[in-house]
Amino acid sequence: MTAVDLPAPRRSSLDVVLKVRELGIVIALAVLVAVTTISNPRFLSGQSIRDILLGTAILAVLAVGQAVVVITRNIDLSVGSVLGLSAFTVGTLLQNSPRLPVIVVLVVGAAVGAVCGVVNGALVRFGNVPALVVTLGTLYVVRGITYFWAGGSQINADELPSGFLDFGNATVLGIPYLVLLAILVLVVTGVVLRNYRTGRELYAMGSSPQAARLAGIPVGRRTIGAFVVSGALAGLAGVLFAARFGTIDAAAGTGYELNVVAAVVVGGVAVFGGSGTVWGAALGALLLTTIASSLAVLEINQFWQQAIVGGLILLAIGADRLVAVRVAAGLKKRGSHVS
Amino acid sequence: MPDGRPLLSVREVSKSFGAVAAVRDVSFDLYGGEAHALVGENGAGKSTIVKMLAGVHRPDSGTIELDGIAIDLGGPADAKAAGIAVIYQEPTLFPDLSVAENIAMGRQPLGRFKTIDRAAMVQQAAQLFVRLGVSIDPNRPARGLSIADQQLVEIAKALSADARVVVMDEPTAALSGVEVERLFAVARSLRDDGAALMFISHRFEEVTALCERVTIMRDGRHVSTDLLTDVTVDEMVRKMVGRDLGALFPKQDVTPGAVALSVRGLSRDPVFLDVSFDVRAGEIVALAGLVGSGRSEVVQSIFGVDPRDSGTVEVVGRTLKPGSPKQAMAAGVALVPEDRRQQGLLMELSIERNVTLPRSRSLSQLGFLTGGRERRSAREWTQRLKTKYGRLSDEVGTLSGGNQQKVVLAKWLATDPKVLIVDEPTRGIDVGTKAEVHRLMSSLAAEGVAVLMVSSELPEVLGMADRVLVMREGRLVAELSRSDATEESVMFAATGQEARV
Numbered sequence: 001m002t003a004v005d006l007p008a009p010r011r012s013s014l015d016v017v018l019k020v021r022e023l024g025i026v027i028a029l030a031v032l033v034a035v036t037t038i039s040n041p042r043f044l045s046g047q048s049i050r051d052i053l054l055g056t057a058i059l060a061v062l063a064v065g066q067a068v069v070v071i072t073r074n075i076d077l078s079v080g081s082v083l084g085l086s087a088f089t090v091g092t093l094l095q096n097s098p099r100l101p102v103i104v105v106l107v108v109g110a111a112v113g114a115v116c117g118v119v120n121g122a123l124v125r126f127g128n129v130p131a132l133v134v135t136l137g138t139l140y141v142v143r144g145i146t147y148f149w150a151g152g153s154q155i156n157a158d159e160l161p162s163g164f165l166d167f168g169n170a171t172v173l174g175i176p177y178l179v180l181l182a183i184l185v186l187v188v189t190g191v192v193l194r195n196y197r198t199g200r201e202l203y204a205m206g207s208s209p210q211a212a213r214l215a216g217i218p219v220g221r222r223t224i225g226a227f228v229v230s231g232a233l234a235g236l237a238g239v240l241f242a243a244r245f246g247t248i249d250a251a252a253g254t255g256y257e258l259n260v261v262a263a264v265v266v267g268g269v270a271v272f273g274g275s276g277t278v279w280g281a282a283l284g285a286l287l288l289t290t291i292a293s294s295l296a297v298l299e300i301n302q303f304w305q306q307a308i309v310g311g312l313i314l315l316a317i318g319a320d321r322l323v324a325v326r327v328a329a330g331l332k333k334r335g336s337h338v339s
Numbered sequence: 340m341p342d343g344r345p346l347l348s349v350r351e352v353s354k355s356f357g358a359v360a361a362v363r364d365v366s367f368d369l370y371g372g373e374a375h376a377l378v379g380e381n382g383a384g385k386s387t388i389v390k391m392l393a394g395v396h397r398p399d400s401g402t403i404e405l406d407g408i409a410i411d412l413g414g415p416a417d418a419k420a421a422g423i424a425v426i427y428q429e430p431t432l433f434p435d436l437s438v439a440e441n442i443a444m445g446r447q448p449l450g451r452f453k454t455i456d457r458a459a460m461v462q463q464a465a466q467l468f469v470r471l472g473v474s475i476d477p478n479r480p481a482r483g484l485s486i487a488d489q490q491l492v493e494i495a496k497a498l499s500a501d502a503r504v505v506v507m508d509e510p511t512a513a514l515s516g517v518e519v520e521r522l523f524a525v526a527r528s529l530r531d532d533g534a535a536l537m538f539i540s541h542r543f544e545e546v547t548a549l550c551e552r553v554t555i556m557r558d559g560r561h562v563s564t565d566l567l568t569d570v571t572v573d574e575m576v577r578k579m580v581g582r583d584l585g586a587l588f589p590k591q592d593v594t595p596g597a598v599a600l601s602v603r604g605l606s607r608d609p610v611f612l613d614v615s616f617d618v619r620a621g622e623i624v625a626l627a628g629l630v631g632s633g634r635s636e637v638v639q640s641i642f643g644v645d646p647r648d649s650g651t652v653e654v655v656g657r658t659l660k661p662g663s664p665k666q667a668m669a670a671g672v673a674l675v676p677e678d679r680r681q682q683g684l685l686m687e688l689s690i691e692r693n694v695t696l697p698r699s700r701s702l703s704q705l706g707f708l709t710g711g712r713e714r715r716s717a718r719e720w721t722q723r724l725k726t727k728y729g730r731l732s733d734e735v736g737t738l739s740g741g742n743q744q745k746v747v748l749a750k751w752l753a754t755d756p757k758v759l760i761v762d763e764p765t766r767g768i769d770v771g772t773k774a775e776v777h778r779l780m781s782s783l784a785a786e787g788v789a790v791l792m793v794s795s796e797l798p799e800v801l802g803m804a805d806r807v808l809v810m811r812e813g814r815l816v817a818e819l820s821r822s823d824a825t826e827e828s829v830m831f832a833a834t835g836q837e838a839r840v
Binding site: 191195196197200201203204206207208210211212213214215216217218270274275327328 | 393394395414415416417418419420425427431432433434435436440444445447449453454455482483
């Protein structure tokens with residue numbers, strides 16, 4: 001047997017593919033923006049960009065949480081309802097005590113979401129029930145609680161303190177607070193997933209649950225943890241939602257869960273877990289939000305939007321599948337040999 | 340070489356699953372710098388021992404001692420922390436993660452702010468591969484690695500954890516000769532570095548090539564532990580199988596009729612190769628061999644559940660299309676599968692539904708299944724097989740294992756088969772029911788049914804079969820008549836030893 005030279009650390013083909021994957025979304029975005037701008041130059045006006053960024057901020061925070069859960073081979077369908085509950089909670093809280101600092105409001109919103117996350121995680125972990133079913137159930141339960149509590153009432157912008165609404169609209173160096181917050185969430189989650197043991201264990205669990213158990217990874221605890229992160233981020237998104245729109249009723253965030261899952265899938269997070277990044281998920285959120293807004297500018301019927309998003313998901317899954325097959329074939333050939 | 344003190348001691352451990360005692364009062368010692376083989380038939384309890392060492396199962400009683408101190412392995416993490424590394428027959432890697440990450444999982448080198456130092460991690464993996472003398476790119480994902488390479492990654496994992504006890508559960512089952520050589524070279528260097536190696540294999544030539552000591556298990560009990568210099572392969576085989584042929588196997592003598600099932604040149608790379616044999620009406624032919632030798636795959640391919648690359652199957656002169664169970668059934672073939680829970684029964688459906696399932700078309704009138712017909716037919720067959728149940732409408736899942744097996748048999752016997760294929764017909768059922776199943780098979784053969792039986796239980800094979808076909812590594816290696824078939828001759832053929840009986 002002969003010794004082999006130490007190969008210099010370099011990007012594996014998988015890394016390149018994933019980079020290309022995110023590159024694909026960036027290109028799609030660029031084309032979309034270019035076409036829309038040519039047709040209507042006002043698309044690149046300050047207000048329009050601001051709207052897109054604010055919409056993306058909320059969707060991206062949800063998508064980051066969803067990506068964490070999907071990476072572990074689970075799914076969280078309750079995020080739209082959790083967003084609604086959190087938004088209504090902080091709205092009510094601010095009605096009663098308008099002087100609360102924004103940071104406390106953010107923490108309260110995240111805490112409401114985290115509690116929902118604990119429930120989801122515990123049901124999946126201890127009930128041994130697929131996450132799809134559990135979170136489908138909590139989707140309705142949480143929404144029901146919000147409806148019961150709101151009882152048809154609505155919180156209007158004039159009932160909320162101006163300090164809070166400012167938070168939803170103010171900017172630093174031209175960048176809205178909400179966007180900064182979303183970027184912060186994205187960076188922190190991205191770094192934890194990539195560079196910390198806990199993050200890598202989430203990928204390991206999604207890649208092979210059986211092997212993860214045998215490797216001594218505390219699978220149950222990590223599963224609950226992933227749902228808590230997703231729930232807390234959905235709660236946080238609820239606060240952002242309240243700050244941005246100012247008007248909150250019990251239906252806030254209805255149907256968001258599907259947008260979020262779409263963003264995650266389009267962003268290249270594998271639905272069977274184990275691969276994908278939160279960066280991709282956030283880019284997916286940006287792409288979906290931009291599509292919605294450019295369809296309005298292009299005066300294309302809004303109903304087409306759903307069909308386009310659906311087509312995009314199929315395209316993304318198809319592309320991922322194709323890439324996976326090619327990579328697998330390549331990897332087989334690169335198998336080592338007896339030296 | 341061992342100094343007097345064992346590194347790891349297993350002391351009188353027992354483990355039961357439900358009513359089945361998998362391991363009873365087993366004790367042995369592993370010494371540093373020594374390779375220790377654990378051998379025994381399928382179901383002797385080897386895997387349960389492995390899982391206890393891995394922390395997957397906790398012993399019901401008895402202790403595991405490391406350096407003379409009892410340790411409690413409550414989970415895989417405990418075993419890892421204690422320095423016990425287990426390499427399973429099916430490697431357990433994370434396909435989406437890089438090889439380096441697979442090796443380092445849970446022990447990644449950390450840099451600033453406790454972040455993972457990827458460069459160091461890749462470097463470590465590369466160094467381990469240098470030490471093992473293999474060239475695997477640490478940056479590539481584990482997906483797509485050959486089984487042999489996956490096993491080397493597992494060994495690198497054990498090395499990186501500084502494991503003092505390395506357990507290898509049939510690591511060579513899926514490897515080619517060259518790959519086995521490479522694995523052994525690595526295993527020897529591990530051993531020479533002072534690790535205690537436990538090696539589980541069915542192949543005696545591998546055991547003698549690698550190990551210094553051998554523990555033999557049978558029926559969940561410890562039979563013997565010897566130095567390999569003190570024991571011959573013949574003795575090992577006898578100790579492995581040596582139990583009384585206590586049960587009576589009521590095989591009636593039948594003069595075989597015409598060829599009912601004819602298999603020619605059946606191949607599916609790499610599972611089985613060029614398998615040819617005949618089964619005559621009234622004959623019971625056993626397909627023996629070790630688990631993983633390709634027996635079940637052959638019969639599933641005959642029935643058309645599994646695909647095949649080449650070869651022909653004829654049933655009473657009619658050639659079967661590959662991959663069409665429907666046609667096989669129409670031609671009169673019935674397959675009672677190995678795993679009744681997964682393949683044989685619909686556990687949530689009623690007994691009657693299960694029994695009549697393959698005949699739901701012939702039993703229906705104008706396309707509708709009527710409860711009355713279904714019930715009458717189900718009652719008739721369950722009574723013939725003396726099945727014990729509460730009501731025919733009970734879920735099959737509520738029955739005992741033996742009665743479940745009778746329902747599967749009833750289901751297929753009711754189709755009036757010409758060729759009956761049974762895969763492990765008596766696995767996991769009690770002695771009394773076993774005898775009933777055997778009597779039933781015998782009387783079916785007497786009625787002119789051709790029976791092909793896959794079985795890992797040697798007494799069953801020897802007691803029931805008119806002829807024994809032995810498979811090893813996907814090939815048919817021996818055909819023994821009833822008079823030539825003994826425990827030794829079958830076992831020798833199955834493990835690849837020359838018959839010297």
